[in-house]
Amino acid sequence: MTDGQTITVPAKIDEIGFGVYHLHMFCLCAGVVVSEAACLQTAAALSTAIMQEFDIERGVGKSAYMLAAYAGFVLGTLASGTCGDALGRRYPILLSYVGMVISSICTFFAPSYALLSLGFFSLGCFAGVGIPSAFIIVAETCPTSMRGVTSAAMAIAFCGGELWTAIGFRLLMPELVGAHWRFAIVWAALPAIALICFGCVSRVARFDTPHFLGVRGRSEDLLAVMNLMAEMNGKPECEMMVHGAVAVDKADALTMSQALSKLTSGALLIHVGVLGLMFFVKDLAFYGMGMFWPLAWQESPDVGDLYPATELLLTAALGFPGVAVAMVMTFSLPRRFAFAASALLCAGGIWAVQGLLIEKMNLGLSGAILFKLFYPTAQMTVFLLPSEVFSTQVRVWSMSLTAACGRLATLLAPVIINESQLFFLSLTCTLLVISALLVWVLPETKDVELLNSSSTSLAKQDASTSYGSTSSKSTAEVA
Numbered sequence: 001m002t003d004g005q006t007i008t009v010p011a012k013i014d015e016i017g018f019g020v021y022h023l024h025m026f027c028l029c030a031g032v033v034v035s036e037a038a039c040l041q042t043a044a045a046l047s048t049a050i051m052q053e054f055d056i057e058r059g060v061g062k063s064a065y066m067l068a069a070y071a072g073f074v075l076g077t078l079a080s081g082t083c084g085d086a087l088g089r090r091y092p093i094l095l096s097y098v099g100m101v102i103s104s105i106c107t108f109f110a111p112s113y114a115l116l117s118l119g120f121f122s123l124g125c126f127a128g129v130g131i132p133s134a135f136i137i138v139a140e141t142c143p144t145s146m147r148g149v150t151s152a153a154m155a156i157a158f159c160g161g162e163l164w165t166a167i168g169f170r171l172l173m174p175e176l177v178g179a180h181w182r183f184a185i186v187w188a189a190l191p192a193i194a195l196i197c198f199g200c201v202s203r204v205a206r207f208d209t210p211h212f213l214g215v216r217g218r219s220e221d222l223l224a225v226m227n228l229m230a231e232m233n234g235k236p237e238c239e240m241m242v243h244g245a246v247a248v249d250k251a252d253a254l255t256m257s258q259a260l261s262k263l264t265s266g267a268l269l270i271h272v273g274v275l276g277l278m279f280f281v282k283d284l285a286f287y288g289m290g291m292f293w294p295l296a297w298q299e300s301p302d303v304g305d306l307y308p309a310t311e312l313l314l315t316a317a318l319g320f321p322g323v324a325v326a327m328v329m330t331f332s333l334p335r336r337f338a339f340a341a342s343a344l345l346c347a348g349g350i351w352a353v354q355g356l357l358i359e360k361m362n363l364g365l366s367g368a369i370l371f372k373l374f375y376p377t378a379q380m381t382v383f384l385l386p387s388e389v390f391s392t393q394v395r396v397w398s399m400s401l402t403a404a405c406g407r408l409a410t411l412l413a414p415v416i417i418n419e420s421q422l423f424f425l426s427l428t429c430t431l432l433v434i435s436a437l438l439v440w441v442l443p444e445t446k447d448v449e450l451l452n453s454s455s456t457s458l459a460k461q462d463a464s465t466s467y468g469s470t471s472s473k474s475t476a477e478v479a
Contacts (some may be wrong), residue, residue: 009210012226012238014143018150019233024204025141026150029134030157031195032096036127037161038188039100043069043120044291045169045312049181054113063414065113069120070287070410076128077407081400082256084133088208089140089396096130097192097199104189108182128407132399139387140209140395141229144447148330151384155326155376158286159319164191166313174307203228211392259394263401271389272402274441275382278339279406281431282382285346285375288413288424292353318372326376335381335388335446340436342377345370347432354425378432388445 043066050056050065076096083092103126107119135151142150168187172180199205207213207225214222223240230238263272293315329338352367383399390398416424 009214009222009226010144013141013210013229014145016143016226016230016233016235016238018143018146019229019235021204021229021232022142022146022150024202024232025137026153028093028195028199028202028205029137030154030160031191031198032093032130032134033154033157034161034164035097035100035189035192035195036131037158038165038191039104039123039127039185040069040073040287041162041165041290042168042184042188043123044287045165045176046181046184047291049173049177050113050116052177053181054116056113063418065117065120066291066414067411068117069124070407070414072121072124072126073128073410074124074404074407076125077132077404078400079125080129080132080403081259081397083129084136084396084400085259085394086256089133089137089212090205090208092129092133092396093137094199096126097196099126099129100192101189101196102126104185104192108185132396132403135383136387136395136399137209139384140211140392147388148335148384148446149327151387152326152330152377152380153323154383155323155380156320158376158379159316159323161191162290162316162319163313164188166309166316169309170307170313174309176309176312203232211395215392256397259397263390263394263398268390271442272398274438275386275389275398275402276405277431277438278382278385278435279402280409281343281406281428281435282379283406284409284413284431285350285371285428286379287410288417288428289350289371291413291417292421292424315368315372318369319376322373322376325373326380329377330381330384333446334444335385336439336442336444339378339381339439342374342381343432343436343439345374346378347429347436349374350425350429350432354422357421385442385445388448389442 047066056064080092083095100123103119103123107116107123110116110119135154138151138154139147165184165188168184169176172178172183172187207221207228208218210222210225210229213219213225227239230236262268293312326342329342333341349367349369349371352363353371355361355363355365355367357364386399386402387395413424416427
């Protein structure tokens with residue numbers, strides 16, 4: 001590398017390319033999603049068993065424990081913004097893993113419905129705190145060309161969480177009822193335990209993301225993580241050696257009030273509002289359908305001799321082809337077009353799913369396949385957009401605020417579904433169509449370098465700055 005050359009963090013990541021480092025990071029981040037999906041899907045599928053255990057009548061009482069879980073989910077998601085942007089991207093991940101394991105154990109031993117609901121509230125809190133940071137880490141560590149497809153691949157984690165849950169129910173509770181329902185909670189916590197062990201031995205867990213380290217002025221750690229990335233990816237020629245003092249401008253570190261003020265003013269407020277609605281629709285569809293499938297399979301008159309847990313397993317397996325579709329669409333199509341197309345197709349699928357409730361099994365199965373095939377594209381595009389629309393300083397906060405809007409849908413879903421499954425399907429279908437129209441308000445971000453409020457450099461900077469820059473003082477001299 002020649003002295004005087006400007007090398008930004010995104011450019012250096014692009015130079016190193018995708019490799020083993022990113023696979024390790026992907027596993028650690030996807031594990032949070034697997035654990036979260038498994039825990040909440042388990043809670044939803046345990047509805048009948050819990051009602052029988054504690055003799056709860058239908059109505060608000062039946063929804064109380066799920067409302068508690070989703071209320072915790074909302075608070076955990078909001079807490080992620082403070083933790084992720086102020087302390088680092090890794091801490092919410094660690095807190096999420098450890099918290100879900102401890103909460104699952106406590107919930108397993110809950111002797112009353114009130115304490116069980118409290119346990120699910122705690123489980124929801126810790127499940128929510130890790131999700132925003134997990135997606136931000138994937139976006140901030142991947143090369144520009146691989147950012148979309150890698151984020152889309154995170155959909156396999158949601159499918160994996162659902163599949164892991166379904167396998168557990170097939171082994172422990174084929175009818176989705178019975179005395180072994182507490183063991184299903186422990187089963188859902190096993191992925192988190194496994195990923196904690198993996199994080200203890202993986203070297204990628206030692207450092208935060210390059211973007212965060214650069215903005216916070218931690219130049220030694222920044223160079224160390226870039227060298228680790230180069231080493232693990234088999235690119236020794238991309239490693240760097242410090243030969244001089246490191247000068248860093250720390251003016252880009254924003255306080256919580258500054259971050260919130262920035263996100264709620266001007267054009268960013270519009271972006272936050274649109275993304276908030278998109279997250280709301282995404283979560284209404286994902287968590288609502290997560291509650292809908294077990295009920296629909298239990299009540300459907302034409303499912304033959306299959307156990308409800310087997311039908312749940314087959315439904316979860318339908319999501320995996322959708323992951324491949326999401327990876328292709330996010331890699332080849334503009335972000336807005338990919339979301340709009342997939343959202344409209346999902347709306348059509350949800351409209352057809354009502355066939356499961358009105359004895360039109362062919363229509364219902366067709367709708368389930370269509371929804372499962374294209375929902376991952378809409379879902380992962382929504383998760384990806386905040387990391388591309390907002391700058392490093394407020395990236396986790398932006399994800400936290402918009403995702404919290406989505407978590408409000410999780411509070412409404414149990415109530416709506418318990419009142420009318422047909423109304424839930426109609427509402428979700430309508431909101432998907434509206435979000436497909438509003439996505440065009442956002443800027444197109446495919447293949448655009450991630451925004452920093454300063455262009456964090458790994459070499460001496462010249463006068464040029466990247467799109468979105470307001471400062472160019474952050475430097476680190478390298479050989």
